[in-house]
Amino acid sequence: MEKRTQTAILAVFLLGGCASTQQMITGPKLDAAPQLPEIPAEWTAAGVVGDVDQGDWLSQFDDAIMVALVDEALTNNPNIQAAEARARVAQETARAVFGRSLPSVNYSFNNSYSSNFSSTALGGGVVVDGRFSQPNFRQQFQFSWELDLWGRVRASNRAAKEDYQASQADFAAAQLSIAGQTAVAWINLNAALQQLEVAHRTNEARQRIVELTDRRFARGLSTALDVRTARTQLATSEAQIAAQERTTQDAARVLEVLLGRYPSAEIETSGSVPMLDDIRRLSNPTLLLARRPDIAAAEARVEAAGLRAEQARLALLPAFRASSGISNSSSIEFSDIFDPQRISANIVGALTQTIWAGGALRADKRASYANAEATAATYTNTVLTAWREVEDALAADGFLERQLDAQLRALDEARQAEELATRQYQNGLVSIFNLLQSQTTRLTSETSVVQATAARAVNRVNYHMALGGGFAPSGPVDATPASGVTP
Numbered sequence: 001m002e003k004r005t006q007t008a009i010l011a012v013f014l015l016g017g018c019a020s021t022q023q024m025i026t027g028p029k030l031d032a033a034p035q036l037p038e039i040p041a042e043w044t045a046a047g048v049v050g051d052v053d054q055g056d057w058l059s060q061f062d063d064a065i066m067v068a069l070v071d072e073a074l075t076n077n078p079n080i081q082a083a084e085a086r087a088r089v090a091q092e093t094a095r096a097v098f099g100r101s102l103p104s105v106n107y108s109f110n111n112s113y114s115s116n117f118s119s120t121a122l123g124g125g126v127v128v129d130g131r132f133s134q135p136n137f138r139q140q141f142q143f144s145w146e147l148d149l150w151g152r153v154r155a156s157n158r159a160a161k162e163d164y165q166a167s168q169a170d171f172a173a174a175q176l177s178i179a180g181q182t183a184v185a186w187i188n189l190n191a192a193l194q195q196l197e198v199a200h201r202t203n204e205a206r207q208r209i210v211e212l213t214d215r216r217f218a219r220g221l222s223t224a225l226d227v228r229t230a231r232t233q234l235a236t237s238e239a240q241i242a243a244q245e246r247t248t249q250d251a252a253r254v255l256e257v258l259l260g261r262y263p264s265a266e267i268e269t270s271g272s273v274p275m276l277d278d279i280r281r282l283s284n285p286t287l288l289l290a291r292r293p294d295i296a297a298a299e300a301r302v303e304a305a306g307l308r309a310e311q312a313r314l315a316l317l318p319a320f321r322a323s324s325g326i327s328n329s330s331s332i333e334f335s336d337i338f339d340p341q342r343i344s345a346n347i348v349g350a351l352t353q354t355i356w357a358g359g360a361l362r363a364d365k366r367a368s369y370a371n372a373e374a375t376a377a378t379y380t381n382t383v384l385t386a387w388r389e390v391e392d393a394l395a396a397d398g399f400l401e402r403q404l405d406a407q408l409r410a411l412d413e414a415r416q417a418e419e420l421a422t423r424q425y426q427n428g429l430v431s432i433f434n435l436l437q438s439q440t441t442r443l444t445s446e447t448s449v450v451q452a453t454a455a456r457a458v459n460r461v462n463y464h465m466a467l468g469g470g471f472a473p474s475g476p477v478d479a480t481p482a483s484g485v486t487p
Contacts, residue, residue, distance in 0.1 A: 076260030083174035090167035103145035152314035162304035169297035191454035291468030393463035414442035
């Protein structure tokens with residue numbers, strides 16, 4: 001309920017800036033600062049060296065095509081264009097909010113005609129009747145301005161500015177996200193191509209076994225079961241090729257959409273997944289807060305929510321508006337409406353205080369306070385998520401490096417085992433099942449090496465995404481903020 005029991009004396013106190021009286025009406029200011037846990041001095045994940053490269057993180061992949069594709073995505077991706085447009089929306093909105101806080105001038109013009117009927121005696125008993133029209137016009141200038149006694153208007157302007165800053169950070173986050181998605185899609189496409197090559201090698205190996213088994217069967221050294229088994233494995237490998245071709249084309253289309261191209265699955269690729277050096281880490285988690293654009297956006301939204309909470313609190317206080325209406329009509333000269341004496345004589349100041357609005361203002365205040373608290377909690381969650389993503393990527397790199405090393409050793413052993421099994425099968429020392437098992441083990445090891453290599457490369461991209469990037473995109477750039485938006 002906006003019921004006010006204060007008298008005109010209370011209004012005098014308010015106009016005099018009595019803080020205690022203001023707080024009695026509005027309540028205390030909101031204190032909803034984000035609550036972060038204790039921040040460690042270093043990242044807890046081990047197995048990393050040095051400091052992170054603050055420059056172009058894409059260069060470590062040594063892939064000029066990847067760099068070119070990321071640059072293309074930053075220019076042509078529709079989500080980037082949408083984020084840039086939203087940033088301009090927030091910029092113009094902030095300008096509009098600032099403009100509405102300035103004095104406003106409105107002009108109106110009305111034109112009408114009055115028609116009168118009259119009779120005129122000409123003498124000699126002659127009377128002439130006639131209708132006469134008289135033009136009438138009125139033009140008016142209206143001036144109005146709310147004096148920001150308590151800072152409510154300033155809080156609104158600053159909140160709009162923080163919204164604009166958040167939109168700029170969102171734009172940077174969109175650029176970072178699209179760059180990371182493009183790099184990952186490129187790695188996945190090349191990994192899919194390598195898996196397709198493995199599938200083709202599998203088919204060729206199965207074909208050799210069929211030919212070898214047919215020769216042995218013709219000489220009476222193999223059974224019909226061996227022939228059927230070899231042909232079954234050959235058909236299975238052909239099915240695997242078809243499945244992998246589908247996976248490869250799907251990966252190509254994902255990348256093409258990120259680039260803003262038609263998804264025709266015709267993009268050219270290098271077919272190689274990079275082998276990476278040791279990962280480098282940022283010196284400490286605190287610096288992450290200044291690097292991640294999503295954290296910057298969340299921080300700006302915390303500021304905006306706090307300012308809107310203050311705006312809602314100050315809305316409970318009286319508003320003072322100055323206005324003046326100056327007009328002229330057909331009987332007054334046009335220049336008279338700009339006469340300083342006439343202007344000053346028409347200035348009116350009005351102090352308005354809501355007495356009853358069904359509890360709307362206090363409900364607005366409570367809602368704004370709750371929104372500010374929720375926004376602060378969201379900021380905390382954003383920071384915690386960012387820290388977890390970095391720690392996950394740091395730890396995963398060590399695990400993936402060990403996994404890749406083990407898979408490479410397993411592949412070397414599997415190749416030697418396959419060669420030994422082939423010779424023994426040719427000499428009749430082992431069955432076809434021993435040969436197929438050794439071959440399958442070798443092909444599975446090849447697949448695992450590709451998967452581990454790609455997983456480590458993707459994790460490296462995710463690591464730099466978690467750190468907030470560190471490259472200078474050549475895509476759309478931000479326009480300079482309006483004068484009413486800048487500090």
